[in-house]
Amino acid sequence: MGMASGDHRAQPPEWTAADAARILRVPTDASHKYSRGVAGLRTGSVSYPGAAVLSVEGAARAGAGMVRWLGPVEVARLVLQRRPEVVTTPGRVDAWVIGSGTDPGNREPGETLRLREILAGSHPVVVDAGALDVLDGASAPFVATPHAGEFARLRERLGLPQASGEAGAAAAVRETAAALGGVVLLKGSETIVAAPSGWATVVRSGTPWLATAGTGDVLAGALGALAAAAAAEGPAGVGVEQLAPLAATAAWVHGVAGRLAAGIAATGIPAAGSSAAAGPAGGGPVAAGPTGGGRPITALDVAERLPEAWAIAFAERA
Numbered sequence: 001m002g003m004a005s006g007d008h009r010a011q012p013p014e015w016t017a018a019d020a021a022r023i024l025r026v027p028t029d030a031s032h033k034y035s036r037g038v039a040g041l042r043t044g045s046v047s048y049p050g051a052a053v054l055s056v057e058g059a060a061r062a063g064a065g066m067v068r069w070l071g072p073v074e075v076a077r078l079v080l081q082r083r084p085e086v087v088t089t090p091g092r093v094d095a096w097v098i099g100s101g102t103d104p105g106n107r108e109p110g111e112t113l114r115l116r117e118i119l120a121g122s123h124p125v126v127v128d129a130g131a132l133d134v135l136d137g138a139s140a141p142f143v144a145t146p147h148a149g150e151f152a153r154l155r156e157r158l159g160l161p162q163a164s165g166e167a168g169a170a171a172a173v174r175e176t177a178a179a180l181g182g183v184v185l186l187k188g189s190e191t192i193v194a195a196p197s198g199w200a201t202v203v204r205s206g207t208p209w210l211a212t213a214g215t216g217d218v219l220a221g222a223l224g225a226l227a228a229a230a231a232a233e234g235p236a237g238v239g240v241e242q243l244a245p246l247a248a249t250a251a252w253v254h255g256v257a258g259r260l261a262a263g264i265a266a267t268g269i270p271a272a273g274s275s276a277a278a279g280p281a282g283g284g285p286v287a288a289g290p291t292g293g294g295r296p297i298t299a300l301d302v303a304e305r306l307p308e309a310w311a312i313a314f315a316e317r318a
């Protein structure tokens with residue numbers, strides 16, 4: 001994390017396996033499911049039930065002590081069919097994931113109220129897709145996770161001009177984070193993460209094979225698990241600036257999981273201390289990169305490879 005910069009003019013440095021390894025938490029003899037963090041998800045809907053399943057998969061596979069999913073009973077049935085480990089009754093939550101697989105145009109007023117309550121709380125919140133419109137006035141530390149289309153709409157709502165070019169994207173993500181008072185994770189072939197302070201990093205561990213429906217839902221769930229683990233660690237909780245490296249780590253692990261699923265991850269995963277410019281000694285640039293082959297993948301394939309990606313990062317632990 002020392003590599004990343006708060007200089008608004010600078011191009012953000014790349015997040016590495018070693019950076020991710022410093023953030024990931026390993027259970028000890030003293031651990032129990034609650035100390036490892038409860039990820040609470042209000043994701044999916046009757047219109048998009050699959051997103052509930054996918055975000056739950058992301059959270060479960062990224063190491064949550066418990067996944068609590070709350071929502072319509074017919075969606076709960078699908079979630080439990082896929083993953084009976086999930087708890088579907090209200091209770092303790094250390095970090096929330098909201099919005100994936102929901103349509104703000106179709107949201108019941110009661111649900112909007114619940115989302116606003118979550119955003120007025122003190123637990124970290126991952127704000128995805130259909131919840132990006134309720135961010136205004138949030139006091140909880142949060143990470144917004146828009147794709148390019150959602151990012152453009154978010155900036156429009158904030159009265160900010162549209163960004164252009166690679167350099168423009170990084171500056172725009174920083175500017176949006178500062179305007180919102182929360183972390184912004186802009187998804188894409190390069191995923192840019194910025195905190196309100198201007199701290200920023202770029203994640204390049206993925207593959208274009210990730211461009212398939214539902215992979216963003218898996219990422220939101222995975223980030224929820226990492227945030228819950230951090231939040232469960234002590235009474236001090238997790239501040240907004242701490243959420244940025246957690247978000248970069250979730251994106252790094254998710255990207256590598258995509259590459260593992262696509263069969264192109266055996267070589268060239270950026271290693272300890274590497275950056276795109278570091279050369280082979282530091283792990284090197286991605287050898288089997290975007291045009292280096294691979295095969296089609298599904299969002300569930302990505303979720304299934306999260307533990308392996310996690311272990312690849314963790315192997316870089318100093």
Ligand SMILES: NC(=O)C1=CN([C@@H]2O[C@H](COP(=O)(O)OP(=O)(O)OC[C@H]3O[C@@H](n4cnc5c(N)ncnc54)[C@H](O)[C@@H]3O)[C@@H](O)[C@H]2O)[C@@H](O)CC1
Nearest residue numbers: 048049050051100101102103129130147148149213214217
């Ligand atoms: N199995 C499921 O239940 C799935 C549910 N999903 C949910 O479906 C809802 C709608 O999400 P969508 O993202 O499809 O729709 P959006 O309502 O965000 O709109 C997509 C629009 O944005 C534009 N756009 C520009 N850049 C884009 C980019 N990088 N990626 C995607 N669209 C871009 C597209 O051209 C399109 O017109 C969300 O709640 C999402 O979470 C999706 O995650 C897909 C899988």
Ligand SMILES: Nc1ncnc2c1ncn2[C@@H]1O[C@H](COP(=O)(O)OP(=O)(O)O)[C@@H](O)[C@H]1O
Nearest residue numbers: 147187188189207208210211213214215216217
């Ligand atoms: N061309 C690409 N190269 C690498 N990763 C990509 C590419 N396109 C999309 N992704 C990744 O795939 C995921 C897509 O998320 P999102 O757009 O929210 O999809 P969905 O809403 O269908 O879940 C993100 O993690 C994003 O970074």
